[in-house]
Structures are given as C-alpha cells and as structure tokens.
Amino acid sequence: MNINDNNDKHCDSDANPPRRSFLKKLAVGAALAGALTLGAGQAQAATTWKIQSVWDAGTVGYDLFEEWCNSIEEKSGGELIFRPYPAKAVAADNNALFDAVRNGVLQGMNPFTLYWSGKIPASVFLSSYPAGPDQPHQWDTMFYSLGMLEKTREIYKKYGLFYVGPIQHDANIIHSKKPVNSLADLKGMKMRVPGGMVAEVFQQFGVSTVSLPGSDIFPALEKGTIDAADYVGPAVNYELGFSQVTDYILFGPPGVMSIYQPVDLMDLTVNLRAWNALDPKLQQLVEEEVRNYSQKHYLTIQKRNIEAMEKFKADGDTVTRLSQQDLQEFRRAAIPIWYNWANKNEDAKAIFDMQLEYMMNDTVGYVTEEDLKAAGK
Numbered sequence: 001m002n003i004n005d006n007n008d009k010h011c012d013s014d015a016n017p018p019r020r021s022f023l024k025k026l027a028v029g030a031a032l033a034g035a036l037t038l039g040a041g042q043a044q045a046a047t048t049w050k051i052q053s054v055w056d057a058g059t060v061g062y063d064l065f066e067e068w069c070n071s072i073e074e075k076s077g078g079e080l081i082f083r084p085y086p087a088k089a090v091a092a093d094n095n096a097l098f099d100a101v102r103n104g105v106l107q108g109m110n111p112f113t114l115y116w117s118g119k120i121p122a123s124v125f126l127s128s129y130p131a132g133p134d135q136p137h138q139w140d141t142m143f144y145s146l147g148m149l150e151k152t153r154e155i156y157k158k159y160g161l162f163y164v165g166p167i168q169h170d171a172n173i174i175h176s177k178k179p180v181n182s183l184a185d186l187k188g189m190k191m192r193v194p195g196g197m198v199a200e201v202f203q204q205f206g207v208s209t210v211s212l213p214g215s216d217i218f219p220a221l222e223k224g225t226i227d228a229a230d231y232v233g234p235a236v237n238y239e240l241g242f243s244q245v246t247d248y249i250l251f252g253p254p255g256v257m258s259i260y261q262p263v264d265l266m267d268l269t270v271n272l273r274a275w276n277a278l279d280p281k282l283q284q285l286v287e288e289e290v291r292n293y294s295q296k297h298y299l300t301i302q303k304r305n306i307e308a309m310e311k312f313k314a315d316g317d318t319v320t321r322l323s324q325q326d327l328q329e330f331r332r333a334a335i336p337i338w339y340n341w342a343n344k345n346e347d348a349k350a351i352f353d354m355q356l357e358y359m360m361n362d363t364v365g366y367v368t369e370e371d372l373k374a375a376g377k
Helices: 003-012 017-044 060-075 094-102 121-125 136-144 148-157 196-203 214-223 234-239 272-276 280-314 324-342 346-360 369-374
Strands: 047-053 080-085 108-110 161-170 173-176 190-192 208-210 228-231 248-251 264-271 318-321
Touching: 047 060, 047 264, 060 080, 060 234, 060 280, 080 280, 094 108, 094 264, 121 324, 121 346, 136 148, 136 161, 136 346, 148 161, 148 346, 161 272, 161 280, 173 234, 196 208, 196 324, 214 228, 234 280, 264 272, 264 280, 280 318, 324 346, 324 369
Parallel strands: 047 080, 047 108, 190 208, 190 228, 248 318
Antiparallel strands: 108 264, 161 264, 173 228, 173 248
C-alpha cells in the first residue's frame, strides 16, 4: 500500500471531520473558480465576422447597413459580432470582394447580386431583369416559398459561398434630356445602362448603349455625350445631382417604376466555412435578421424616394410613363434574350425555369404560351 492509499483512507473516515470539511470547501471553490474562468473565456470567444458592403461610406445605404451590423452583437447575446466595412475598405473592387469572401479574408459581403453574372451566370436571374417579375413580393415568394433560396444556396456552395438571403433595395430608373412617352421615342438615343441583358434588350429598340461607372454619369449628361442614363432610384439619384442635368424621369406603367430592372436585389453572402462553423442557433438568427433587415432597408429607401420625387418636381423635372402595351412589347423583345442567358449553364437554366413557371401561372400572368410562340420558343 502506498502513501496515497493511506491518505485516501484517512480522508474517507470520520476521524477528522474538520479536515474533510475544509477539503470539500476547497473543491467547491476550485470548481466555482473554474466555472467563472470558463464563462470569461466564452465571453471572449465571440465569433466576429468582417463584412464589406458595396455601399460607399456616408450614403443612406451604408448607414442602414452599419446600423444593422452593429445590432447583431446584442441580438446574439454577445456570441456573434458583425464588423461592417464600406466599399473598397478591404477589397478594392468587386472582383477582389468576391475572392476575399471565398478565401476567408472577409467572412461576408453585401453586394448587388447581379454583380456576379460573369462569375455565376445564374445570378443574372437572382435579381430583376428586363420585363421579368417586377414586384418585390414576387421575389420574396420565389425565394422563400417556391424553392429558389435552396437552389441558390446549392449553386453558391460550388464556389465556397453560402447565400444567406436576398435584401430588397429598389428599382432602377432612367433620367433623360428629352421626353420618352413610348418605346418608339427611344430610337436613336444614346443611353447609359448596365451591360449584359439590359443593354441587349434596349438595343432591340434602336438605343445606342454605353457602360459607365456611376461617378461618370453626371459629367456625361452635363456634356451631352449621352442623352439619358439609368442608375438607381430617386433618393440616390437626386443626391447625385441628376435634376441639374436632365429634365425627364422615365417610369413604367402606374405601379411599376422600371420595366428593365424593377427589383434590384442585394444580398448577404458569407464564406461557406465560416457559415458551417457557426452554431445552428446563430445561423437561424442570421437568417431571420437578414429577412428583417431586407424589409427595413427597402421601406427606408421607399420613404426617401417619395421625398426625392417632390424635390425633382420642385426643380422642374417631369415624369413620363410607358404604357402597359409598351411593357408587353418590351417583354416580347426580352424573351429570346432571357433564353440566351438561361442557356449559359444548367444552374442558370434551373433558376430561369422556376421563374418562367411562376410568371406563366395565372396568379401572375406575365407570360403566355402565345408570347413564347411569338419569340420562337
């Protein structure tokens, strides 16, 4: 029998109760101290994500994004922290932003989803496109009720990314130097529009399209090198001074601000490894918060748009509208181009097929069999 055995026997006996009591107190104290230390360690081990937006600092878009990010720590009980960054703060451009999230330099990004059409062809159908679904609730329906969210996540997974969810932003509108009251009035105009599908459809109506960064639009309109320009919605466009260099604002039929890009979606996309490492309850929180933020962002922008339109009118700008017949004609011109983009790969086709089925459903009624036959489909 060794000395430890002897000590054990003495401790187990009732011969020395004060010593036994002291040892029990010591053990309880040590356990309590360990628990406190563990708790402190857990508090220090909060997961922190660096997330860069494409909004410039000082814009209403970035202010909203920053406010939302800063709320996550409290909402998660200190377990998750979002560190927001404005455009170019970490990644200098969109290509660098995409790679930074894939490689884990950033854990997340808040882009316009359409930015990745060259990298992820399906993404051209993950935000509105010419004469496609033109109401925000239709996009939420497709994402959250008709399986588009799950399909999108399946696609993004191939790139090491996790698509958390869409973030509603706004419609894009056109400012012009002369009135446009019908599609026929577009012929011969030189217009700044996004490239890709949007440019291809406008070209069908005799428009000479040019691609310019946002910072170059005002001087191009001022010098008269372009006749008209698309950009985002009224709130931002007024801040950019468009009322000083144009006299007309082109909308679609009543209830539709834009026929070519009516629901310009943003999103929250994160590094797949970072997402998988997150506790499931925090994953659920992030998903719910993205949906909450989407509504807040959209409604705030809409309020600013209403205020901005009053300022445009006070400055002498006039709103012109295309007709419902113009919209239908625009859609028929767009349908073959939809198919061209859908045929770029299987993922793009899968997303487009889901949307076409929805648009042809009688509850929506945007596209008919006759429309497809007229387009040769």
